Amino acid sequence: MNRITLSEKGIDIEIPSHWDEMNKNQLLFCMKQAVMCTSGIVSVDEAKVRCFYHLADIQRDYKSVAIEKVMSEEIVQEKNSKALLLAEQLCGFMFKENEQGQTEINYDTIYNHFPFLLSGKVKLHGPMHLFADLTFGEFRAAIEEMKEFFQSKENSDLNRMMACLYRPERSDYDKVKKRDDFDGSIREPFNRARIGINADYFKQVSHVVKTAILLWFTYMVDYIQKEDLVLGGEEVNFSGIFQGGESEGRRPAGSGWITVLHQVAKQGPFGDAEKTDKMGLFDVLLYMKDCHDQNEELKRKSRKK
Structure with missing residues (x-):
């Protein structure tokens, strides 16, 4: 598990650092984002950010979206870059690059999570x-x-x-x-x-x-x-x-x-x-x-x- 602390949001939680540490709902959500990424529906960065928000239980409701609309573009970009950095650090294990430089899902587990x-x-x-x-x-x-x-x-x-x-x-x-x-x-x-x-x-x-x-x-x-x-x-x-x-x-x-x-x-x-x-x-x-x-x-x- 990885511990994440965001004092400005009052967040101090542990999030999975591997597929084996996820519960069933987390695994299904993250696998869906990974499949969408490798299918070309979303980018790898977007998939990682979505997984990060889900695992950290950070909700993007209508209020947060509305607040972003009144923020300056510079502040929004800074906020998004921080989220992407955290997503890369905490959810990067879900993906790997093959010999051709293509992004693949890194589902490296010996456990059958679907018995x-x-x-x-x-x-x-x-x-x-x-x-x-x-x-x-x-x-x-x-x-x-x-x-x-x-x-x-x-x-x-x-x-x-x-x-x-x-x-x-x-x-x-x-x-x-x-x-x-x-x-x-x-x-x-x-x-x-x-x-x-x-x-x-x-x-x-x-x-x-x-x-x-x-x-x-x-x-x-x-x-x-x-x-x-x-x-x-x-x-x-x-x-x-x-x-x-x-x-x-x-x-x-x-x-x-x-x-x-x-x-x-x-x-x-x-x-x-x-x-x-x-x-x-x-x-x-x-x-x-x-x-x-x-x-x-x-x-x-x-x-x-």
């Missing part, structure tokens, strides 16, 4: 933080649908990607949640044949929310390829298995994960391709890492000979 969505009366349940409960099949399908969306820019393809991650409550939930062997899964089992059916639910979900989920997913894909993770109480880094290109069987994108699926299934630790797809994402990645580490060790030994 469930409402589509009319239907409640759609999503993945846990850090993809903790995502299966390899769900992850692979979402990657493939995301790739289609990036190529087509069609909302229908984005909806299909969302349907790989969010689904209605499983029909037997009330019964299985009482069992000792309950796996904790609320969502109906993933079924590729139902992607199109479940995608229809997202016609009633706002574009802002879907954008936030898409940004979270893309950030998480990059995160698990590069950063240290703690799994089962131990620190793990998967960067070794994602180095290089697809020609080496690494850093797969889209259909490249099909190759990974068949490679893992062929070696048989989890069973055939269908059973492998139902395994947890990190179970498969840990197996891939173990194979990679063993191969690297064999290479080191062969070089010493």
